[in-house]
Amino acid sequence: MIVGAGPYGLSVAAHLRAAGVPYRIFGEVMGSWRHAMATGMFLKSTPAATDLSAPEPGGRLADFRLLHGEPELTELTPIPCDVFVRYGLWFQKRYVGDVEPARVAAVDRAAAGDGFAVRLDGGREFTAAAVVLATGLSGLAHVPGELRRLAPGAPGPRTLVSHSSHHTDLSRYGGRRVAVVGGGQSALESAALLHEAGAEVRVLVRERRVLWGSEPELVRPWTQRIARPASPLGTGWALAAVCRAPGGVRRLPAAARLLLFRRALGPSGGWWLRDRVEGVVPVHTACRVTGAEVVGDTARLRVTGPGAHCDTLEADHVLAATGYRLDLDALPFLRPAVRDAVACVPGSKAPELSSAFESSVPGLYFTGSLAAPMFGPMMRFVAGTEYAATRIARHTAPRVAAR
Incomplete structure (x- = not known):
């Protein structure tokens, strides 16, 4: 089961579907992008950092634009939020299929054996072998x-x-x-x-x-490309490193990871x-x-x-406009028996995660912003969907198949 139908939830679902793994995904497709962005806003990310993760070629933002006869976007073209929402809806129809709009009211441990008991807002109940939380920043808004x-x-x-x-x-x-x-x-x-x-x-x-930010240069001399290599999050060796190797960030000491999370890409x-x-x-x-x-x-x-x-x-x-605070307590649908068993990164209320994004509760996965204190700043952006979705899908498939 996947909770959340934004870029990360849709990307995980797309990879599970391609692998033939049965799943259910809940939420409003691109809901936060529809309701947490004011009309007229643009994405800060460049087109190259805005692709959802498809299991096969043809799912990029550029492919969507080409298919609909719309001009290609470059780094000098700010992306309107409504364009990104339309792209997400197209991606869902092409790679994901049905998304259930019902709200997940409770996720608890299953009464017998492994897995989870899930209750929806209308009272319907079912069990799931694994749960992927891709809820984005919903409920995490911080007012001082x-x-x-x-x-x-x-x-x-x-x-x-x-x-x-x-x-x-x-x-x-x-x-x-x-x-x-x-x-x-x-x-x-x-x-x-x-x-x-x-x-x-x-x-x-x-x-x-x-x-x-500085205006991008579409063509840079090789000396600049070596001195400040490009990455989905900007130029420079530090950003290039954390984007190329999120798994390497995870192996850093917790204090170093939290410092990177709080200082990298400041306001x-x-x-x-x-x-x-x-x-x-x-x-x-x-x-x-x-x-x-x-x-x-x-x-x-x-x-x-x-x-x-x-x-x-x-x-x-x-x-x-004071940002967000990562806090597991802001996920009210996680019942205490589950939430209290999730180990957190020392000094934070964000979950400790394995290399496959699995928490200390077997079968419970976190992705997107809640994974950023483990895997670095790329998880705060759409650019991290490929790294996360491929690993979560690969790890959950055997667990689901075994049921």
């Missing part, structure tokens, strides 16, 4: 404690704060004052869309400066976004939100730091 007083349940209106992943349409904030907290792609692109929708926007960034904006933000939207760097309170129908933020420009800031809404 300083802003939680503005969240539902706190005094005042229920709409004063939200996470950037909770929106498909930012135009609703046109004419309103919006404070965007964060300095990465999500914060900067949300700020651009808000400004273009007529909102009065301010961006509050903790770092001393905003980092921007930055896509090169193509820069002209829509710099000199257009007020961006305050080197400032930190230290508190928040409800004042009437507005949010009042306490802001400190040399770049704050003011001690307080009032806004009609606060958009927290």
Whole structure:
């Protein structure tokens, strides 16, 4: 059974189907890409880093574009999210087949023998020899404690704060004052869309400066290719190494892996976004939100730091583009008997995984972002689907066949 029908879930399913292994996959196809991305957003990844993993040639984004008579995308062409969603739907129909939209309500140990007892939202139950969790970032959105007083349940209106992943349409904030907290792609692109929708926007960034990606060069001299080799995540020997050998990352000490997970590919904006933000939207760097309170129908933020420009800031809404926290407790469908048996990476709440992405609970696999503290930053991106899907499918096939 596969939980999640995004890039990783679809890729695992495609490889299982090609191997003749029976499976069921649950979720909304490309659900997060439909509902956690605001209209008008683009992918930060390049076309070469956006292919789902098909078991045979013909399943790349470029193949989808060619089949539909659409022009080829290059590194100089930002990919609209809706194009990627259409590609995912096409991939599902071609390589996966039926996806069941029912929500998985519980995954527990089977009453007898190996395997798992699964209960769906409507009450239906069945058993599975193996469970692959490909739930992406669903449920992992992080809102800092300083802003939680503005969240539902706190005094005042229920709409004063939200996470950037909770929106498909930012135009609703046109004419309103919006404070965007964060300095990465999500914060900067949300700020651009808000400004273009007529909102009065301010961006509050903790770092001393905003980092921007550099415009790709389609043709690079051989000296540059040697000095800074290309990879799906960018140029440079460090990125090339972690992309080429995720299994090597897994063999690093836990502390080194966590440091790599937290430091590699820090917050930055896509090169193509820069002209829509710099000199257009007020961006305050080197400032930190230290508190928040409800004042009437507005949010009042306490802001400190040399770049704050003011001690307080009032806004009609606060958009927290503050990333995600990997936490097994955010997967409520895992029953305690299963969740408590999953060993975690020391210093985190992410699962320890074998070279085949299997957890300490036999038959329970994790892939995508929850596997990044084990296999490195490539698991945070679509580029990691091939590495993960091929290994999970190869490892689960004998277990399923034995039942």
